[in-house]
Amino acid sequence: MEYSSTPIPLRLKPSRQFPFLARHPWVHAHALSETGDDLACGQVVDLLDFEGNWIARGLINPNSRLRIRLYSFDANVQMDDAFFLARIDAAIARRRLTGELDTHGAERIVFSESDLLSGLIVDRYADCLGVQFTAGALTRWQAPILSHLQRTLSARGVMVRMDEKTAKYEGLETLNEWLDGNAIEESVIYTQNGLKCAVDLHGGQKTGGYLDQRLNHLAAAQYMNGRRVLDVCCYNGGFGLLALKHGAASVTGIDSSAPAIEQAKQAIVRNGLDTDSFGSTDYRIADCFDELKRLGEAAQSFDAVILDPPRFAGNRHQVDTAMRAYRRINAMAVDLLPPGGVLVTCSCSGRVSRTDFLNMLLDVGRRRRRDLVMLENRGPAPDHPIAISCPETDYLKCVIAQVE
Structure with missing residues (x-):
């Protein structure tokens, strides 16, 4: 399927708009009067109420019961590479509010909905990253997101994952691979609370720890x-x-x-x-x-x-x-x-x-x-x-x- 260059409007059923007026990011298929089954996974859509009033902008995955994930509540914002990379930069800056970067430590860099990036989780362990996609629609931007993370955080290795359960719900294949084939065979050592900890980014759970x-x-x-x-x-x-x-x-x-x-x-x-x-x-x-x-x-x-x-x-x-x-x-x-x-x-x-x-x-x-x-x-x-x-x-x- 091809992507439309302009957002596709989709209407909600009557009286289903209230959670999204409060900026909740999840739109399930049963809330929509137009479910967008014929749209490409990752297509940008505009969410409208039943009367046709604009509410928010997001990405659709017609294979998922969580049909639309909302990312912007401003009709003037264009959702493109720059949009998602700017959200990542904002998430990184948010972590620095509590202190300088500990290059030997570990932290969550991106926390999905909490960082206004529903479907993306990124953990940093010293100089390596564990990245998990939980939204199939967001994989349309997988390449620029991963490239930006690796460059911005000077990551030696980036493990990219989508677990079997998530892949099933999102209608995609599982992911469990090192970015660009740059595999790190040994466990990654990082410090936490004065202890030396180890994480297996390839064989461990989720993003590692x-x-x-x-x-x-x-x-x-x-x-x-x-x-x-x-x-x-x-x-x-x-x-x-x-x-x-x-x-x-x-x-x-x-x-x-x-x-x-x-x-x-x-x-x-x-x-x-x-x-x-x-x-x-x-x-x-x-x-x-x-x-x-x-x-x-x-x-x-x-x-x-x-x-x-x-x-x-x-x-x-x-x-x-x-x-x-x-x-x-x-x-x-x-x-x-x-x-x-x-x-x-x-x-x-x-x-x-x-x-x-x-x-x-x-x-x-x-x-x-x-x-x-x-x-x-x-x-x-x-x-x-x-x-x-x-x-x-x-x-x-x-x-x-x-x-x-």
Whole structure:
């Protein structure tokens, strides 16, 4: 299919315009009276209300249920290479509001809707980039976007990805390749919170790591001195290793991923945390629910329990199931804590609101007849900003509480 040089107008159904007047960027197919099935993926379109009034400009993907992603609410703005590259430059500048570039560190450079670039995620690890496209329509600009990122950030290597699930929904092929074939075989080493971390940009998950939690790792570690810590869904050890560095008496880490456990063990050695100067460690492969149940039945206890489970709610239909899962895992964690113990509990489910998450903890305390005193109510690091017009970007909750 060919692209029209002028935006194609598409109308909404009656009374469907209100989210977009509030600048929400997602237009699902069921909201449109004209669905644009015959248009090319990446065609620029103008969104109109049912009466024909102009609302916004975006890109269409006729293969996706998320039919249009909106990028501009100014009819005078032309969407071309310069438009998207300017948005990337603005996102990079936004990161520098909190400090100078740490060339050895890591940060999220572009965070999709939060940086007004729906469908693009970019993470920087030292001098390498992990780039993930989650919008098929945006791949029309893939070449100039990648070239600009590599040049602007002086990247030694750029890993480009679109995972299998996203590709299926967007009607495209999966992506998992190095830009221009410049492959980096070894893990990329970067520093975070005083630790040397490693990321496998080719074989790892998404864009490589979970940078949104890094300040929460540091905040939680301040409470761990002298404590016996259980790190549940520990992945590669972000919470537990920093707890160890800050004086934890011991750290037990559990995760269902064998590669993640192996990465955690390697990180312990890489950072010299396996010496007598630090507490003991025990990292093992296990299902989080099964292991928590086993530890409870064995009447074991810990001075601190950290919960960082994967996303339980991928869409609005899974919220009730997710809340039951959060209630269950937090109740089992509370059962392992003596009075005065510390619970660090997280949710990365954007469909679960902060209010819902706190109400879940309230219910856990009521059912277990325990008082939970919230010490900190946290979100992601500032390189994961929140777009006020897109509540789904306020996804990460991290509560640090003392359990009495």
